[in-house]
Amino acid sequence: MIDPTHVFDAEDSIRPTVRETPIVHSRALSASVDAEIHLKLENLQRTGSFxxxxxxxxxxxxxxxxxxxxxxxxxxxxxxxxxxxxxxxxxxxxxxxxxxxxxxxxxxxxxxxxxxxxxxxxxxxxxxxxxxxxxxxxxxxxVPTFDDWTVIAGQGTLGLEVLRTRPDCDVLVVPIGGGGLISGISLLVKGLNPSVRIVGVQADGASTIARSLEKGQATTLDSVDTVADGIAINSPGTKPLSVIESHVDEVVTVDDDAIEHALARLLETDKVVVEGAGAAPVAALLSGAIDVEGEVVVPVLSGGNIDLDVVGDIVQAELDRR
CATH class of the missing domain: 3.40.50.1100 (Rossmann fold)
Incomplete structure (x- = not known):
């Protein structure tokens, strides 16, 4: 297992290539959940994701x-x-x-x-x-997707940026697919500031980590079905799962309606375009899956690679619900 020093080393290695993405306050979301919400805009990263x-x-x-x-x-x-x-x-x-x-x-x-x-x-x-x-x-x-310590250390650099920009962060909300992003972030953040609460979010239709934690062993799903294709993974990584078990405070799940609502809400009120995976943390906040009242919260909007026709369908569905 790696530690924060590996993440610091990774930041030195990736900085000529990888951007430090901004964190912006969302007045509308803050009012909706009675907390101070600051969005980590990784959708603005080169290639559109973390x-x-x-x-x-x-x-x-x-x-x-x-x-x-x-x-x-x-x-x-x-x-x-x-x-x-x-x-x-x-x-x-x-x-x-x-x-x-x-x-x-x-x-x-x-x-x-x-x-x-x-x-x-x-x-x-x-x-x-x-x-x-x-x-x-x-x-x-x-090149592994998530079940590799070098890859995990690289993903953890996002956590460094959060702590530098928002040292007052109480809660960090992170989408989970195979677990590489949240494991890297949690190893870094818990190593530097154990008081930060780290919450992972999965789609109901691809909840392999959540089910693995419930059963106490790695669980592979027969199939996955979610609008959040970026986190539509049917089997957890061995290394990420071991980190999540020891470093992540909570893992919650949200359904596709909540993800689509969050995606449309971010577009409408914050003028931010994200993919389904990137909307999942906000879906968890808006649906009440996480209690964050009065806290400083950083949801990680992990990516923005979404087809225009999908955006159109989601926006239309949101309008139909009103």
Whole structure:
């Protein structure tokens, strides 16, 4: 397991590539939940999500090897773009395997960073298997999505930015897919300020971490179903789960209606565009899943990569509910 020193080292490694994203006060959300809400706008990160942090730290840490082997990974979105961007930054050959159902906009965005794209399989699991086959055939190095300490340390740099900007933070609310982001943040934050309460948020239809904690063992879901595709993971990472068990105070779940409402609310009142995963922390606040009355709260808006037609559908559904 890593500690805060690894996150400080990661920040030094990624800073030439990764932006420090702003934290802004939300007057409207603060009034709605009777707390002081400050939004961590990671949707404004390069490539549109936090994933570039872990990918860049992995690349810089293993750069000498990767210059010989190149990199490969499987992803249908944010991790794909993070790896492609980091590889391009350090002149590495990169191959990204994406499911055949991946929206063309995400394929083109990943391709724009110089990666070679292979479309294979109906879902992430099938794409990952194909990536492993190519890795074994060509000798490329596979870049993990979340179950890796180097990646986790890179994601933890987001927590450093929060503590520097809002040292008065009482509660940090973080979306959870495989657990890489919240494990990196919690290792750093709890190591420096144990009094900060860290709450993870999953979608009801992809609650693999929540169920694993309830059962006391890693639990794989037969399927996932949520509008928040960025956290639609069916199995937790072994390393992230071990950190969440020891460092995260609470994990809650929210349904898709709450996520869609939060996404529309952020767009309407704060003029912020996020994807479903990025809206999940705000969904937990607005739905009352977390009690934060009177506290200083930082929800992490983890990404903003969402198709325009999806935004339109969500906004229309929100208008229909009024």
């Amino acid at each position: 994933k570039i942090r872990g990918a860049t730290n992995y690349v810089t840490t293993h750069l000498e090897t990767l210059q010989e082997t190149g990199v490969i990974t499987a992803s249908s979105g944010n991790h794909a773009q993070g790896v492609a961007f980091a590889a391009n930054r350090y002149d590495l050959e990169a191959t990204i395997v994406m499911p055949e159902s991946t929206p063309r906009s995400k394929v083109e965005a990943t391709e724009s960073y110089g990666a070679s794209i292979v479309l294979s399989g109906d879902d992430y699991g099938a794409a990952k298997e194909r990536a492993y086959e190519i890795r074994d055939r060509d000798g490329a190095t596979y």
